[in-house]
Amino acid sequence: xxxxxxxxxxxxxxxxxxxxxxxxxxxxxxxxxxxxxxxxxxxxxxxxxxxxxxxxxxxxxxxxxxxxxxxxxxxxxxxxxxxxxxxxxxxxxxxxxxxxxxxxxxxxxxxxxxxxxxxxxxxxxxxxxxxxxxxxxxxxxxxxxxxxxxxxxxxxxxxxxxxxxxxxxxxxxxxxxxxxxxxxxxxxxxxxxxxxxxxxxxxxxxxxxxxxxxxxxxxxxxxxxxxxxxxxxxxxxxxxxxxxxxxxxxxxxx
Amino acid sequence: xxxxxxxxxxxxxxxxxxxxxxxxxxxxxxxxxxxxxxxxxxxxxxxxxxxxxxxxxx
Numbered sequence: 001x002x003x004x005x006x007x008x009x010x011x012x013x014x015x016x017x018x019x020x021x022x023x024x025x026x027x028x029x030x031x032x033x034x035x036x037x038x039x040x041x042x043x044x045x046x047x048x049x050x051x052x053x054x055x056x057x058x059x060x061x062x063x064x065x066x067x068x069x070x071x072x073x074x075x076x077x078x079x080x081x082x083x084x085x086x087x088x089x090x091x092x093x094x095x096x097x098x099x100x101x102x103x104x105x106x107x108x109x110x111x112x113x114x115x116x117x118x119x120x121x122x123x124x125x126x127x128x129x130x131x132x133x134x135x136x137x138x139x140x141x142x143x144x145x146x147x148x149x150x151x152x153x154x155x156x157x158x159x160x161x162x163x164x165x166x167x168x169x170x171x172x173x174x175x176x177x178x179x180x181x182x183x184x185x186x187x188x189x190x191x192x193x194x195x196x197x198x199x200x201x202x203x204x205x206x207x208x209x210x211x212x213x214x215x216x217x218x219x220x221x222x223x224x225x226x227x228x229x230x231x232x233x234x235x236x237x238x239x240x241x242x243x244x245x246x247x248x249x250x251x252x253x254x
Numbered sequence: 255x256x257x258x259x260x261x262x263x264x265x266x267x268x269x270x271x272x273x274x275x276x277x278x279x280x281x282x283x284x285x286x287x288x289x290x291x292x293x294x295x296x297x298x299x300x301x302x303x304x305x306x307x308x309x310x311x312x
Contacts, residue, residue: 002312041255052258056267063271102278109274117260158273177297215275229289233296240301 008085011228016222026220032211039204047201053117058205062212067107067135069172070100073140075167076158088224090156091231094146095162095223096143099216101139106134119183127176127183135173138166152231167210 007012040058047054073096080089111129112122123129142159149155177186188196195202257264296302 046258051260052256052264053260055264056255059267059271093297099278102274106271106274109270113263113267113270117263212262219278220284222286226286226289229286229293233289233292236296236303237299240296242297243301 001062002093011087011091012194014088015225015228018225022225025214025221029211029215029218030064032207032214033064036204036208036211039207043200044204045200050118053114054201055119057201057234059212060107060114061205062209063110064107064132065209066212066216067100067104068173069213070096071138071163071167071170073220074100074163075170078163081156081160082219083162090160091224091227092220093160094156096218097142097146098137099219101136101143103212104132104136104139105217108136115183115189124183126182127180127182128182130174131169131173131176135169138169141163141167152234191206 008017012241036058040055044055044058047050073094077089077093077096081093109127111132115124116122142163144154145162146159151156176182177184197205
């Protein structure tokens with residue numbers, strides 16, 4: 001009897017399922033993000049210390065969460081490729097890399113734009129900011145390594161190894177604010193003892209985080225579909241070349 | 255809407271997110287369209303996965 005993972009391992013079945021899901025997931029993301037923006041700009045009050053600048057939190061924090069979640073997805077997919085040889089694991093890892101890199105870049109940009117009015121500087125080499133920058137470079141390294149190797153299977157395996165080794169950065173990113181004395185504030189949402197953010201600001205933040213997470217899922221599904229199509233095109237092109245080569249060999253023999 | 259003395263930083267943050275994500279969505283949609291076109295062109299030439307396996311079998 002097949003498990004759910006085994007049933008979904010078939011790329012053709014994945015294309016059918018993702019094709020049906022993608023419009024609904026995309027629409028859900030759009031509605032949630034639109035609602036989050038309404039809450040952010042028309043409902044959420046200014047912070048007693050930061051004033052209206054706290055609005056940057058509603059996009060910065062989800063971007064930062066998805067930066068780490070994206071890498072976690074790559075690590076899990078890499079594990080799935082190397083251990084279980086799941087046919088879609090490599091597709092998933094490859095598709096997640098540019099999306100994760102984009103959210104990491106957005107976390108860095110919005111954090112910098114938040115830092116200038118609050119800290120007086122766009123950038124400081126503290127542990128949290130530096131570890132997120134290293135995470136961004138890791139994403140770029142994964143993309144560069146894969147694109148530098150022509151053999152798709154070899155590229156997938158080598159990238160998976162780097163993806164698994166690089167997962168060590170995730171606890172550093174998460175706990176950097178506890179392990180070192182940083183300018184970046186400590187955890188205020190996901191922490192022991194509960195959130196320290198007032199519900200008037202926390203609810204828009206959670207709605208925004210949910211909306212951007214659903215958007216990430218939609219983008220990942222779309223990128224996976226594109227990658228499956230790309231591999232089909234490559235396989236068919238090779239088959240066409242082989243067929244025309246066979247025909248020319250036959251013609252030459254005649 | 256009055257966003258206070260740091261409004262430029264707030265708008266710049268939201269603009270960056272909107273522009274970068276719109277670019278990512280556009281790239282994914284274009285890439286999907288391009289792969290779909292390439293696949294359709296190959297199939298129009300009679301190159302299909304079924305024909306490939308049939309050719310391989312003969």
